[in-house]
Structure formats: C-alpha cells, structure tokens
Amino acid sequence: MIRQSAILFGCLALGELIVYLTGVKLPSSIIGMLLLTLLLRLGWVKLHWVQGMSDFLVENLGFFFIPPGVALMCYLDIIKAQFWPIVISTLISTIIVLVVTGWVHQLIRKIK
Amino acid sequence: MTSFFENQFFLIAATFILFFFAKLLQKKTQILLLNPILITIAILIIFLKCFDISYSTYSQSGKLIEFWLKPAVVALGVPLYLQLETIKKQFIPIFLSQFAGCTIGVISVVLIAKLMGADQEVILSLAPKSVTTPIAMEVTQSIGGIPSLTAAVVVCVGLLGAILGFKTMKLMKVHSPIAQGLAIGAAAHAVGTSTAMEISRKYGAYASLGLTLNGILTSILTPSILRLMNVL
Numbered sequence: 653m654i655r656q657s658a659i660l661f662g663c664l665a666l667g668e669l670i671v672y673l674t675g676v677k678l679p680s681s682i683i684g685m686l687l688l689t690l691l692l693r694l695g696w697v698k699l700h701w702v703q704g705m706s707d708f709l710v711e712n713l714g715f716f717f718i719p720p721g722v723a724l725m726c727y728l729d730i731i732k733a734q735f736w737p738i739v740i741s742t743l744i745s746t747i748i749v750l751v752v753t754g755w756v757h758q759l760i761r762k763i764k
Numbered sequence: 765m766t767s768f769f770e771n772q773f774f775l776i777a778a779t780f781i782l783f784f785f786a787k788l789l790q791k792k793t794q795i796l797l798l799n800p801i802l803i804t805i806a807i808l809i810i811f812l813k814c815f816d817i818s819y820s821t822y823s824q825s826g827k828l829i830e831f832w833l834k835p836a837v838v839a840l841g842v843p844l845y846l847q848l849e850t851i852k853k854q855f856i857p858i859f860l861s862q863f864a865g866c867t868i869g870v871i872s873v874v875l876i877a878k879l880m881g882a883d884q885e886v887i888l889s890l891a892p893k894s895v896t897t898p899i900a901m902e903v904t905q906s907i908g909g910i911p912s913l914t915a916a917v918v919v920c921v922g923l924l925g926a927i928l929g930f931k932t933m934k935l936m937k938v939h940s941p942i943a944q945g946l947a948i949g950a951a952a953h954a955v956g957t958s959t960a961m962e963i964s965r966k967y968g969a970y971a972s973l974g975l976t977l978n979g980i981l982t983s984i985l986t987p988s989i990l991r992l993m994n995v996l
Binding site: 660664667678680688689703706709710716717722723726730745746747749755761 | 779783804805809812813822827829832833834835838839840842844845848857858860861865869873875876880882890893894897899902903906910913915917918921922926929933936938939940944946950952957972974976979
C-alpha cells in the first residue's frame, strides 16, 4: 500500500512540478498519468507495484465526482435563468461528440 | 440537530452511505437513468437545501473525497499502459477521431448556446464541457468563464454520456469496441470511462485514451477555436 501510494502520488507530484516549472496549461493529473504509463513502459515501475490501488481508484472514479457535482447547488439561479440553452446545447453537443468521434475512427480504419 | 448535520464525519458518511445504496438500487433495478452518481448528488443537494447547510460547509468534507480525483486520473495510466501496443498500431485513426471530436464538441456547444441566447460567461463555461473536471476548469479559467459552473456542467455531461452513450452509439452504428471506447472517453471523460471500465478493461483503456487525448487537445485548441468563432 505504501509503495503503491508512493508511486501514484510521486507521479502526481512530478506532474505538479512540471506544471510549476514550465507553466504548461495542462492539469498535473494528466501529466502524472502519462508519466505513470511511461514508467511502466520503461519497466522502471512493475505493474504489480501499482495494480491494487490503481484498480481501486479506477473502479471508483465516478464516486470522486460527487462533491464537484453537489457544487451545482451554488449555480441554481444561473441554471434556472438559462436552463434551456445550457441543457439543449450540452445534450446535442455531447451526442455529436460521441457520434463524430466514433464515426471518424471507424471510417479511417476502413480506408486504411 | 441541524448543527449536527454540519458535522464533517456525518457528511462524509452520508456521501458514502447514499452512494452505496444508490449503487445497490441500480443493480437491483437495472434502470440506466438511476445513475448512482446522479442520485447521490440529487439527494445531497435536496438534503443540504432542506437543512439550510451551505455548499462551503459540505465541501469541507467533500474536498476530502474530491481530493482522490487527481490520483485516480493518474491511476488511469495503468489501463492505458496495458493497451499501449494496440494504440501504437492505430495512432492515426485514434488521433484524427479525437481531433474531430474535440473541435466539433467545442464549436457545437458554443454555437447552440449562443443561438439560444445564453450569456457570454455561460457560453465560455460550457466550451470545455466534454473533458475531465481539472482540465475543463483550467480552460474556463483561462478564457474567462465561471470555473465552478463548468465543474458542475462537466459532471452532468459525464452522466449524460454514461446514461445515453452506449445506446446512442448503437443507434448511430458506432459498433467497433475501440471506436465506442474512444468516443465515450472523448465525450464523457472520467464518468463515461467508469461505465466503459464496468464493461471491460479493454473498453476502459480506450476510454481513458479518449479522455486524455481530448483533454489535451481541448486545453490547447479551445482558445483558438473561440477566437475563430469570434466569441472570445
């Protein structure tokens, strides 16, 4: 557990350091994720060193979104005032992204 | 009693307990709309409103849970690593599909919101809606929207993708598992990824790839797209 935390938080802290040093406009967590992939790939980190904790975190990813979701209650006024533009644009756009991403991938694979 | 309801451990326990039962409920009923994340958020908001507890009180406890979001995103590196070989083989289709998804995602949401008369700051807060919370909030901040509104919308978009995603794709003939995984990750970030992960690790890996690539592309491209559209 300690080794697992050390690696995961180590990657995250390194991500924070990279953001701090370079001022790159990417979240530290995404950089940390790419670092972890790289370390596994290079074999510097063995898969079983991180698997237990990363499985737990990945399986429960949705749970960690509950608090930012509850923050909706602070914006009920704005949301009520502009309910339809927000809901319709978000709904349609999300469907478009799903379908376009899927189609483009399938199409290009077919061409190749 | 109300003051007890503000107790930090009570609020944390309530979040876990509600989520536990909400998951049980969905397992029993198999109704997609009864998404456990959605149910838990809704009940918590109603509860806090009823007892007049402010969000800042709740977030004292909530941030201890939210804290794990970042390490959890790092942990997505593991399924990503496991699919690395397949990804390398398909780099071009993967990259192009993400590029298309990212661009059209920003353009469509901004265009529709603008046509329907949304305020400037709401439009800006919606622009990065498809990507994971930390990235989306950072993008909103940099273009002058309301980051917490973005956070809330992002969670809703994720739920939308998780609830409707696989049905929509089946309807629109997106059949390949790789395309489905990529699309759900691109459109519905980590919440979509978590549903993909429930189907299989392989799906989940593509979804986490979609989430990452779209996240990176969105943070790089959004300001330019908005400038081209004359909204910024």
